[in-house]
Amino acid sequence: MKKYQVVGIGNAMVDILAHVDDTFLTKHGVEKGIMQLIDTDRAAELYGVMGPAMEISGGSAANTISGLAALGVRTGYVSKVKKDQLGSIFSHDIKAQGADFDTPLADADHPAETGCCMVLVSPDGERSMNTYLGVSEFLSPDDIDEGIMADADWIYLEGYRFDGPDSHAAFAKAVTACKTAGGRVSLTLSDPFCVERHRDAFLEVIRADVDLLFCNEHELMSLYQTDDLSVAMTLGAADVDILACTVGVRGAYVLSGGEEIHAPAVEMHIEDATGAGDMFAAGFLYGLTTGRDYLTCGRMGCVAAGEIIGHIGARPEADLMDLFVSEGLV
Amino acid sequence: MKKYQVVGIGNAMVDILAHVDDTFLTKHGVEKGIMQLIDTDRAAELYGVMGPAMEISGGSAANTISGLAALGVRTGYVSKVKKDQLGSIFSHDIKAQGADFDTPLADADHPAETGCCMVLVSPDGERSMNTYLGVSEFLSPDDIDEGIMADADWIYLEGYRFDGPDSHAAFAKAVTACKTAGGRVSLTLSDPFCVERHRDAFLEVIRADVDLLFCNEHELMSLYQTDDLSVAMTLGAADVDILACTVGVRGAYVLSGGEEIHAPAVEMHIEDATGAGDMFAAGFLYGLTTGRDYLTCGRMGCVAAGEIIGHIGARPEADLMDLFVSEGLV
Numbered sequence: 001m002k003k004y005q006v007v008g009i010g011n012a013m014v015d016i017l018a019h020v021d022d023t024f025l026t027k028h029g030v031e032k033g034i035m036q037l038i039d040t041d042r043a044a045e046l047y048g049v050m051g052p053a054m055e056i057s058g059g060s061a062a063n064t065i066s067g068l069a070a071l072g073v074r075t076g077y078v079s080k081v082k083k084d085q086l087g088s089i090f091s092h093d094i095k096a097q098g099a100d101f102d103t104p105l106a107d108a109d110h111p112a113e114t115g116c117c118m119v120l121v122s123p124d125g126e127r128s129m130n131t132y133l134g135v136s137e138f139l140s141p142d143d144i145d146e147g148i149m150a151d152a153d154w155i156y157l158e159g160y161r162f163d164g165p166d167s168h169a170a171f172a173k174a175v176t177a178c179k180t181a182g183g184r185v186s187l188t189l190s191d192p193f194c195v196e197r198h199r200d201a202f203l204e205v206i207r208a209d210v211d212l213l214f215c216n217e218h219e220l221m222s223l224y225q226t227d228d229l230s231v232a233m234t235l236g237a238a239d240v241d242i243l244a245c246t247v248g249v250r251g252a253y254v255l256s257g258g259e260e261i262h263a264p265a266v267e268m269h270i271e272d273a274t275g276a277g278d279m280f281a282a283g284f285l286y287g288l289t290t291g292r293d294y295l296t297c298g299r300m301g302c303v304a305a306g307e308i309i310g311h312i313g314a315r316p317e318a319d320l321m322d323l324f325v326s327e328g329l330v
Numbered sequence: 331m332k333k334y335q336v337v338g339i340g341n342a343m344v345d346i347l348a349h350v351d352d353t354f355l356t357k358h359g360v361e362k363g364i365m366q367l368i369d370t371d372r373a374a375e376l377y378g379v380m381g382p383a384m385e386i387s388g389g390s391a392a393n394t395i396s397g398l399a400a401l402g403v404r405t406g407y408v409s410k411v412k413k414d415q416l417g418s419i420f421s422h423d424i425k426a427q428g429a430d431f432d433t434p435l436a437d438a439d440h441p442a443e444t445g446c447c448m449v450l451v452s453p454d455g456e457r458s459m460n461t462y463l464g465v466s467e468f469l470s471p472d473d474i475d476e477g478i479m480a481d482a483d484w485i486y487l488e489g490y491r492f493d494g495p496d497s498h499a500a501f502a503k504a505v506t507a508c509k510t511a512g513g514r515v516s517l518t519l520s521d522p523f524c525v526e527r528h529r530d531a532f533l534e535v536i537r538a539d540v541d542l543l544f545c546n547e548h549e550l551m552s553l554y555q556t557d558d559l560s561v562a563m564t565l566g567a568a569d570v571d572i573l574a575c576t577v578g579v580r581g582a583y584v585l586s587g588g589e590e591i592h593a594p595a596v597e598m599h600i601e602d603a604t605g606a607g608d609m610f611a612a613g614f615l616y617g618l619t620t621g622r623d624y625l626t627c628g629r630m631g632c633v634a635a636g637e638i639i640g641h642i643g644a645r646p647e648a649d650l651m652d653l654f655v656s657e658g659l660v
Contacts, residue, residue: 052396052423052645055385066382085415085443089346093382113415315382 010061067282159190263298275314340391397612593628605644
């Protein structure tokens with residue numbers, strides 16, 4: 001038995017969440033519903049005009065790993081934070097949830113701080129994310145412990161983490177160490193604009209090494225440059241062993257071995273859509289690592305995603321296992 | 331017209347909120363339902379064992395000022411934070427709500443950090459607060475700008491701020507500057523143990539200078555060392571012009587000029603009682619500064635307190651003015 005069932009690699013950050021109306025977004029040049037990378041000046045500008053906020057640990061893969069840890073899955077997380085207060089908060093929260101997190105801290109004299117993401121939540125629950133990557137951008141191959149990667153059944157790569165100077169090399173090192181030891185590789189495409197920035201790199205790693213691809217319909221269609229979802233799903237299913245594609249309120253499709261399975265979404269009031277995709281991945285991977293069939297995996301993903309959109313913040317508040325029980329999934 | 335309707339002086343801190351069960355409190359020596367002062371070692375110990383948390387700006391008087399600012403009252407706040415990430419978060423949140431906050435920052439080489447409070451929320455909504463005062467303990471007379479105090483209709487003193495080496499001198503300077511310029515002084519007793527620590531100092535300032543005293547029944551009975559609330563209220567009403575005493579689910583009593591008025595509580599699911607007293611003070615002071623009668627002031631206090639206990643965090647999420655309208659108070 002390997003030490004870890006899932007090890008995630010992503011951008012560590014603390015979310016700074018505030019409610020805004022759509023006028024605010026327009027006035028301050030924030031594009032609604034997507035993730036935008038911002039620099040320190042823009043971060044200061046935006047923080048200066050946004051209202052009172054709350055801080056909750058975030059980061060896409062970190063949310064997924066946190067959800068898995070809460071479900072009792074043996075997890076590890078790899079990312080870069082600094083020895084500052086936000087770094088302490090991030091580290092505390094993911095470790096307190098039960099995941100290992102031992103990546104070396106960025107030096108105290110590093111010019112950047114621990115990353116943060118200003119999440120502006122609109123009245124309709126849509127979130128507009130403004131990400132200051134901070135030190136998380138500088139994850140390098142030196143930060144990848146090959147022993148950890150070799151000791152994981154699955155590694156889970158965050159698409160957002162493809163931004164940054166050494167990130168592709170870091171991922172390559174992780175993938176090689178994992179696969180050489182018989183582990184499997186999953187990847188999330190993160191968002192359509194992330195796909196635009198890294199399409200070639202994504203396709204290369206997907207075709208060479210990815211066993212399980214997480215995405216939503218927009219990301220998948222962007223990846224294969226088509227506006228026909230069924231075409232994109234066919235292409236995706238040809239490139240990976242398992243394709244798990246969420247389709248918003250319609251739930252998710254799982255394609256594998258020539259079969260296509262539909263998992264319905266859970267009906268839910270949308271309070272804050274932050275982290276729905278991350279938690280879908282957590283639910284799905286929980287199913288997979290505990291030997292469920294793909295329909296159950298997909299339904300677990302939808303149940304976990306449904307929990308997260310019902311409240312502010314991207315880490316689960318309810319006991320996901322209780323929800324799985326009440327849905328008859330365990 | 332003075333620049334400020336209310337200026338608050340208190341301990342600036344960021345709340346670190348986590349759900350715990352009562353077994354956790356017992357196991358880790360946390361007394362339920364009260365505020366305990368902790369040092370850096372205990373803070374590290376407790377943070378090391380508590381679960382994932384969220385961070386929201388807090389601080390008792392800061393919550394009150396924040397609520398008043400949200401209601402459109404002209405407010406200022408005085409307290410000590412450091413130039414660190416939690417200090418930036420605190421400063422941002424209170425200023426973004428509309429309050430002035432210009433107290434000089436603690437020096438970068440100050441050994442303490444910006445204060446924080448680990449708020450452990452039990453399933454019944456009761457909160458157990460573990461406060462690391464940090465630099466907020468070191469507010470000194472030098473930090474009190476007499477011009478600000480003279481330009482305030484009301485100053486609002488936080489009882490918790492009586493802890494710390496220079497705090498009594500700082501308060502004395504603020505009170506003198508305020509009263510000399512014709513302003514009025516309000517004080518909150520904060521909690522029964524705070525009253526135990528500072529009974530003599532409280533009674534001295536109450537009898538000499540306090541016009542409006544906020545408290546709950548336990549604090550008031552502790553102050554006058556009686557277990558008979560009506561005795562305590564009679565004594566309190568003799569010492570100050572206006573006594574506003576909350577009595578939990580029974581609402582609040584307002585005593586002034588020989589009259590006793592009862593304001594009923596708003597029926598509310600208790601999710602997290604953090605900040606109920608702070609928000610009662612905000613609602614009451616809103617009424618007072620806008621010329622309402624004491625019954626209306628008390629009801630506004632109860633409505634504002636009711637909002638805050640319905641969700642996690644001590645700063646209001648709903649529009650308090652909308653709630654006042656729906657209760658027929660404005």
